[in-house]
């Protein structure tokens with residue numbers, strides 16, 4: 001076992017459904033790989049409702065957040081429910097949203113695998129790509145499976161190939177980001193500096209102490225020995 005930690009998120013709140021099938025396949029695929037596998041299974045999760053009056057900073061990080069933060073690579077397996085992610089999983093993301101402008105997932109790699117009966121998986125992939133990128137992550141790839149029309153073995157092979165790419169990039173310590181992420185960095189940095197100038201105290205300033213010395217994400221990544 002090496003130090004690489006791969007988190008599999010089973011986004012379905014259902015037990016013994018398709019999510020468990022995909023989770024089993026991915027776990028089996030990773031069995032002989034040089035990594036530690038962690039699982040967040042939405043069907044085992046005790047979600048607490050999002051409560052804006054009690055910021056997550058005060059409550060402490062949720063289990064979902066803790067697992068995200070520990071991971072080097074994240075594989076999201078998510079069904080489409082009414083053209084979106086299941087509500088229970090959305091609450092988990094809502095509870096981490098207070099970290100939205102802190103690039104909490106910087107250097108982490110993500111693969112998105114969405115599945116549905118007939119429609120909505122592609123749109124959900126696009127949404128997740130943007131969501132993870134705005135948390136600072138690098139999206140390695142996304143793939144969709146439609147139970148009514150697509151070939152499950154082919155789709156799993158695509159997923160496995162993306163997993164190999166992700167693990168290689170983690171091993172090689174490679175990190176890329178998009179222009180949009182760079183623009184977000186500049187925008188939030190300006191926001192944080194303005195807050196500080198006007199003595200407005202916010203939680204994100206704590207995290208931004210790490211980023212403030214850098215003019216850009218590119219510079220931050222270069223100086224942290226990432227390629």
Ligand SMILES: Cc1cc2nc3c(=O)[nH]c(=O)nc-3n(C[C@H](O)[C@H](O)[C@H](O)COP(=O)(O)O)c2cc1C
Pocket residue numbers: 012013014016017018019020079080081082083084115116117118119120147
């Ligand atoms: C509440 C609910 C809403 C669904 N909405 C959609 C949908 O919008 N589009 C679609 O193609 N399939 C939809 N489905 C079908 C699921 O995406 C499909 O059955 C999937 O395999 C369920 O995965 P799971 O067993 O891991 O929960 C829905 C299923 C449920 C339970």
